[in-house]
Amino acid sequence: MSDLMKDPLILRQIIMDHYEYPRNHHLTEDEHYHKVHMASESCIDDITVMARIEDNIVKDVCFDGVACTISTASTSIMTELLIGKTVEEAEAIVKEYYKMVELLPFDEELLQEAIAFHQVGKQANRIKCATIGFKAIEECIKEHKHE
Amino acid sequence: MFEVGKVRQDFPLLKKAGESSKPLIYLDNAATTLKPQSVIDAVTRYYTDYSVNIHRGDYDLSYQVSDYYEKTRKTVASFIQADVNEVVFTAGASASLNIVAYGYGEKYIQEGDVILSTESEHASSILPWFRVASQKNASIEYVPMTEDGQITIENFIHAMHSKVKVVVIAHISNVLGYVVPIKELTEIAHSFGAIVVVDGAQSVPHIQTRVKDWDIDFLAFSAHKMYGPTGIGVLYGKYHLLDSIEPYYLGGGSNARFDRCGNITLKNPPYKFEAGTPAIEGVLGLKAAIEYIESIGFDAIEKAEHGLRSYLIHHLKEFKHIKLYNPDATSGIVTLNALGIPSQDAAIYLNSKGIMVRAGNHCAKILLDVLKTPDTIRISLSFYNTKEECDAIIEALREITLEKCIDLIF
Numbered sequence: 001m002s003d004l005m006k007d008p009l010i011l012r013q014i015i016m017d018h019y020e021y022p023r024n025h026h027l028t029e030d031e032h033y034h035k036v037h038m039a040s041e042s043c044i045d046d047i048t049v050m051a052r053i054e055d056n057i058v059k060d061v062c063f064d065g066v067a068c069t070i071s072t073a074s075t076s077i078m079t080e081l082l083i084g085k086t087v088e089e090a091e092a093i094v095k096e097y098y099k100m101v102e103l104l105p106f107d108e109e110l111l112q113e114a115i116a117f118h119q120v121g122k123q124a125n126r127i128k129c130a131t132i133g134f135k136a137i138e139e140c141i142k143e144h145k146h147e
Numbered sequence: 148m149f150e151v152g153k154v155r156q157d158f159p160l161l162k163k164a165g166e167s168s169k170p171l172i173y174l175d176n177a178a179t180t181l182k183p184q185s186v187i188d189a190v191t192r193y194y195t196d197y198s199v200n201i202h203r204g205d206y207d208l209s210y211q212v213s214d215y216y217e218k219t220r221k222t223v224a225s226f227i228q229a230d231v232n233e234v235v236f237t238a239g240a241s242a243s244l245n246i247v248a249y250g251y252g253e254k255y256i257q258e259g260d261v262i263l264s265t266e267s268e269h270a271s272s273i274l275p276w277f278r279v280a281s282q283k284n285a286s287i288e289y290v291p292m293t294e295d296g297q298i299t300i301e302n303f304i305h306a307m308h309s310k311v312k313v314v315v316i317a318h319i320s321n322v323l324g325y326v327v328p329i330k331e332l333t334e335i336a337h338s339f340g341a342i343v344v345v346d347g348a349q350s351v352p353h354i355q356t357r358v359k360d361w362d363i364d365f366l367a368f369s370a371h372k373m374y375g376p377t378g379i380g381v382l383y384g385k386y387h388l389l390d391s392i393e394p395y396y397l398g399g400g401s402n403a404r405f406d407r408c409g410n411i412t413l414k415n416p417p418y419k420f421e422a423g424t425p426a427i428e429g430v431l432g433l434k435a436a437i438e439y440i441e442s443i444g445f446d447a448i449e450k451a452e453h454g455l456r457s458y459l460i461h462h463l464k465e466f467k468h469i470k471l472y473n474p475d476a477t478s479g480i481v482t483l484n485a486l487g488i489p490s491q492d493a494a495i496y497l498n499s500k501g502i503m504v505r506a507g508n509h510c511a512k513i514l515l516d517v518l519k520t521p522d523t524i525r526i527s528l529s530f531y532n533t534k535e536e537c538d539a540i541i542e543a544l545r546e547i548t549l550e551k552c553i554d555l556i557f
Contacts (some may be wrong), residue, residue: 012557016549016550019549019553043506043507044506044507044521044522045491067489068489068491068492069492069552070553070556119557120556122556123495125498126495126556129491
C-alpha cells in the first residue's frame with residue numbers, strides 16, 4: 001500500500017476539498033444527458049447525476065442535490081474520474097471502486113483520489129453514502145447501453 | 148417518588164448498558180422508546196401461557212385471553228379518558244390515520260372541500276389526506292406558522308373558513324416538539340363545522356390525554372412510542388363518527404353476518420374496524436405499557452423530561468456553532484444543527500460516542516421550507532434519560548468538527 005493511503009490527514013484533505021468545493025456540481029437541461037435520481041430512504045442523501053455519453057466516451061458527468069460529506073465528496077471524485085473515459089474504462093473504474101468498498105484488493109492506479117474511501121467499508125453505515133454516485137453513473141451507463 | 152436510577156433498572160437495555168463500559172445513550176425516543184421488562188413479559192406471556200386466538204373459541208384459554216384483550220380496551224379508554232367502545236386496536240398510528248382518512252374522506256368529503264393541516268405534519272398523518280383530496284377534488288390548505296414554526300390560535304382562526312371540513316393536526320409535532328393548544332383549536336374548528344383528527348403519536352406518551360375534555364373527534368397513536376410493542380396502536384373516535392364511517396378493510400371478526408349475495412352486516416364499533424386476527428401479544432403489551440406509565444405518572448414524566456430539556460438548552464445555546472430550532476418548545480424534542488456539518492455526518496459522529504439521535508427530515512418533508520434547512524438533528528428525551536447522558540451529548544456537540552466526522556472513516 002502506498003504511503004499516501006496510510007496518511008489520514010491527506011485523505012481527509014481530499015474529502016474535505018471535494019465536499020467544500022464539489023466538482024461538476026450543477027445540472028443541465030441538455031436532453032442528450034442521461035439523468036438518474038438517487039434518494040436514500042434511510043438518510044438525507046437525495047442527489048441527481050447526469051451524464052452525456054457519445055461515441056462510447058463519457059463526455060461529461062455532473063450532479064447536484066442534498067447529501068452528506070461522504071456522498072458529496074465521493075460523487076464529486078467520481079465525476080472527475082470518469083469524464084473522458086471510454087464506457088469500458090468507466091465500468092472498470094466503478095467495478096474497482098466497489099471492490100475497494102468491499103475491502104477487497106484493488107488497483108490504486110485506477111481509483112486515484114477515490115482511494116480516500118479505502119476504509120469506508122469498515123463503517124457499514126457509510127457504505128451507502130460512499131457508493132450513491134457510483135450507483136447513479138452505473139445506471140446512466142446502463143441506460144446508454146439500452147439505447 | 149421518581150428516581151431515574153431506579154426506573155432505568157426496569158429497562159433491560161439500560162440496565163445492561165449500566166453494567167457495560169460501552170456507552171448506550173438513547174436519545175431517539177420520538178422514533179420509538181425502549182421497553183420495560185413488564186412489557187416484554189406481557190408479550191412473551193401471551194405466547195407462553197395463552198397462544199390461542201381471541202373471540203373465537205369455546206374453550207377456557209380463548210375465553211381468558213379474550214377477557215385480557217378486552218380489559219386492555221378498558222385500560223386504554225381510561226388512559227385517554229374515552230368510552231370503551233370508542234377504542235379501536237390498529238397496527239399503529241399510521242394505520243389509525245389511514246382508517247380515518249379512508250372512512251371519513253370517502254363518506255363526507257366532497258368536491259371543493261378543504262382539509263386543513265400544517266406543514267409540520269408527519270407523512271402518516273397527511274399523505275392519506277393527499278389521496279382523499281385528489282380522489283374527491285378537494286384541496287389541502289396549511290395553517291401558516293410563526294417564524295419559529297409554531298401554530299398559534301390566531302393563525303388558526305385566520306386559516307379556518309366554512310369550506311374546511313377536516314382539520315388534521317399533530318398534538319406535538321415530531322420535528323419541532325411544540326404542543327399545540329388542541330382544546331382551543333378544536334372549539335374553533337367545531338364552530339366552523341369541521342371535525343378534528345389528532346395525531347397523538349408524540350403527545351400520548353408524554354402528557355395526559357383528555358379526549359372528552361378536548362372534544363377532539365379522532366385520535367391516533369402507537370404503542371411503541373409509549374414503551375409498548377411495535378405493530379400495535381389505537382384509533383380513538385367519537386362513537387357516532389366510528390359508527391357512521393366504513394372500515395378500510397374487511398374480514399373475519401369485523402362482520403356479524405354475510406350471505407352469498409354479497410350482503411354484509413358489520414359489527415358495531417370498535418369491532419367492525421378489527422378484521423382478522425390482531426396482534427394479540429401487542430395489545431397485552433400495550434396494557435403493560437400503560438400500567439407502567441401510570442405507575443410513574445404524568446406529573447413525574449413531564450417534570451423529568453422538561454428538566455432534562457431545560458438543562459440541554461441551557462448548555463447548547465452557549466455554543467455558537469450549534470443552531471437550535473426550537474429552544475422554546477415544551478416537549479422533550481430538541482432540534483438542531485451543527486453549522487457546516489450535514490446532520491447525518493453529525494449523527495454518525497454522535498453514534499461513535501454511543502449516542503443515538505435521529506438525523507434527517509423526520510418524515511415531515513414540507514416543514515423544511517419553514518426551517519430553511521434540508522435536514523436537522525433531533526434529540527428526543529424520555530424520563531429514563533439522565534443528566535449524565537445530556538452531558539455526554541453536550542460534550543460531543545461542543546467538540547464536533549467536520550474533520551472529526553470525516554476521520555471516522557479512516
